[in-house]
Amino acid sequence: GENVEQHPSTLSVQEGDSAVIKCTYSDSASNYFPWYKQELGKRPQLIIDIRSNVGEKKDQRIAVTLNKTAKHFSLHITETQPEDSAVYFCAASRNQAGTALIFGKGTTLSVSS
Amino acid sequence: DVKVTQSSRYLVKRTGEKVFLECVQDMDHENMFWYRQDPGLGLRLIYFSYDVKMKEKGDIPEGYSVSREKKERFSLILESASTNQTSMYLCASSPSGRASDTQYFGPGTRLTVL
Numbered sequence: 001g002e003n004v005e006q007h008p009s010t011l012s013v014q015e016g017d018s019a020v021i022k023c024t025y026s027d028s029a030s031n032y033f034p035w036y037k038q039e040l041g042k043r044p045q046l047i048i049d050i051r052s053n054v055g056e057k058k059d060q061r062i063a064v065t066l067n068k069t070a071k072h073f074s075l076h077i078t079e080t081q082p083e084d085s086a087v088y089f090c091a092a093s094r095n096q097a098g099t100a101l102i103f104g105k106g107t108t109l110s111v112s113s
Numbered sequence: 114d115v116k117v118t119q120s121s122r123y124l125v126k127r128t129g130e131k132v133f134l135e136c137v138q139d140m141d142h143e144n145m146f147w148y149r150q151d152p153g154l155g156l157r158l159i160y161f162s163y164d165v166k167m168k169e170k171g172d173i174p175e176g177y178s179v180s181r182e183k184k185e186r187f188s189l190i191l192e193s194a195s196t197n198q199t200s201m202y203l204c205a206s207s208p209s210g211r212a213s214d215t216q217y218f219g220p221g222t223r224l225t226v227l
Contacts, residue, residue, distance in 0.1 A: 006155075009153070032212050032213040034215075036216075042220075043117075043203070043218040043219060043220055043221060044156070044203070044218050045218070046215045046216070049213070051213065089155060089156060093212035093213065094212065099144055099161065099163050099207075099210045099211065099212055100146070100158060100161050100169070100171065100212060101158075101212060101216070102158070102172075103148075103155050103156040103157075103158075104155055105153060105154060105155035106155045106156075
């Protein structure tokens with residue numbers, strides 16, 4: 001069945017370092033890949049997304065890259081700050097009614113100052 | 114600003130009880146979703162609805178049902194609650210029938226079944 005694998009499950013970095021979270025998807029028909037951030041006690045919120053016709057997208061300190069051939073995509077956060085500490089979820093569109101996502105299991109990022 | 118609300122932040126129920134979790138969105142969104150969030154398991158889709166009275170099973174529909182009688186309201190029903198349904202339940206909505214639409218999440222309901 002459809003699956004999204006996300007690694008690592010936890011990541012600890014020092015403030016100012018870069019952080020990279022990787023995801024692999026199984027359904028070659030997936031064409032949309034969002035990333036959601038969930039701060040402690042808060043609801044998940046979209047932070048960046050990428051479509052299958054694009055290889056990379058940047059928004060200030062965050063970027064996402066997509067390798068369709070290998071079926072994997074990554075989130076890159078540069079110059080990390082304590083407020084980047086959160087759980088990050090990757091997701092991929094499903095080949096089912098075109099309306100739902102399948103999420104990875106999440107990565108808990110801790111940024112220490 | 115999109116607002117998605119859930120009827121309760123915390124709920125404690127007994128095994129065997131019928132439980133209703135309510136979700137309301139105020140932005141005339143077509144799609145609504147129910148997820149379950151457990152540590153280490155991420156967000157798992159229970160059911161979703163792409164129109165009034167329309168529903169689709171997600172990955173873990175067993176033990177749950179849903180109701181969408183009005184566009185703005187999507188209810189999750191646990192017919193006979195069990196302890197393994199203790200979890201955080203998140204509702205979400207998105208504007209239309211495209212997977213590329215942003216999903217807006219509610220604050221969550223933490224359900225404990227004793």
